[in-house]
Amino acid sequence: MKFEAILFDCDGVLVDSEPITNGVLRDMLEERGWAMTHAACLRFFVGKAVRDERVTIEARTGLPLTEDWMQLFYERRNRELDARLEIIAGAHAAVAAAHAHTRQRIACASGSDRFKLEMQLVKVGLMDFFADRIFSGHDMPRSKPAPDVYLAAAHHLKAAPAQCLVIEDTAVGVTAGVAAGATVWAYCPLPEQGPALLQAGASRLFAHMAELPPLLAAA
Known part of the structure; x- marks a missing residue:
C-alpha cells in the first residue's frame, strides 16, 4: 500500500x-x-x-x-x-524517505506545544522537511489520545485519514492515530513496550528508525 x-x-x-x-x-x-x-x-x-x-x-x-x-x-x-537535545538515530533518513514516498505530503503532529516542536525540529535539522506542516495538540480542541491533531494534519495535506500512515512511539499516540482512522506503525526500541503498542492498535512494530525507509519501499 x-x-x-x-x-x-x-x-x-x-x-x-x-x-x-x-x-x-x-x-x-x-x-x-x-x-x-x-x-x-x-x-x-x-x-x-x-x-x-x-x-x-x-x-x-x-x-x-x-x-x-x-x-x-x-x-x-x-x-x-x-x-x-539529540535526534533519534536514523530519523533524518526516515523522514527523507517518507518525504519522497509521499511526494512531500508529510507532517509533524504532536501533543507538545508549538514553540517546543519548532525549536526541536530546527535544532536537529528537520525543519525544512515540515515547514508549515507542524500541528500541535495545544492548538486543538482535544490533545492525544483524541485524534484531533492527526485529523487536522490529514485535512491540511488533503489526504483521507484511511490513506495516512502515522508513526508513533506511545500507546497514547497510537490510540490517537487509530481513532483518526489511519494505519499506525510504532517505533519500539524497547521490546517490553511492544505489547502495549500492539494492544493500542499499532499494525507494525519496528525497533530502529533505519528500518522505516525499506518498509516504505516495500509498502
Whole structure:
C-alpha cells in the first residue's frame, strides 16, 4: 500500500526529548511535594500534555497548577532541551524517505506545544522537511489520545485519514492515530513496550528508525 501522507509524532520518534522533558517535570513536581522516580514519571506522563493531568497533579501536590508554574516549567524544559537535545538515530533518513514516498505530503503532529516542536525540529535539522506542516495538540480542541491533531494534519495535506500512515512511539499516540482512522506503525526500541503498542492498535512494530525507509519501499 502506498500511503498518501505520512504523519510523524515528534517526541520519542524524531527527537530524543522525553527523558529530558520528564526529568525537568519530575524535579519540579518533587519540589512541590510529589516525589517519584524518573521511570515512574515517564510512565505516567509520556505522550500526555502536562495540563491534561491537572487534577492528578493538584491532588498529589496539594497546590494549584498555576500559569506561572507552567511558564517556569516551559522555561526550564526549553533550556535543557536547547543544551542536550539529540535526534533519534536514523530519523533524518526516515523522514527523507517518507518525504519522497509521499511526494512531500508529510507532517509533524504532536501533543507538545508549538514553540517546543519548532525549536526541536530546527535544532536537529528537520525543519525544512515540515515547514508549515507542524500541528500541535495545544492548538486543538482535544490533545492525544483524541485524534484531533492527526485529523487536522490529514485535512491540511488533503489526504483521507484511511490513506495516512502515522508513526508513533506511545500507546497514547497510537490510540490517537487509530481513532483518526489511519494505519499506525510504532517505533519500539524497547521490546517490553511492544505489547502495549500492539494492544493500542499499532499494525507494525519496528525497533530502529533505519528500518522505516525499506518498509516504505516495500509498502
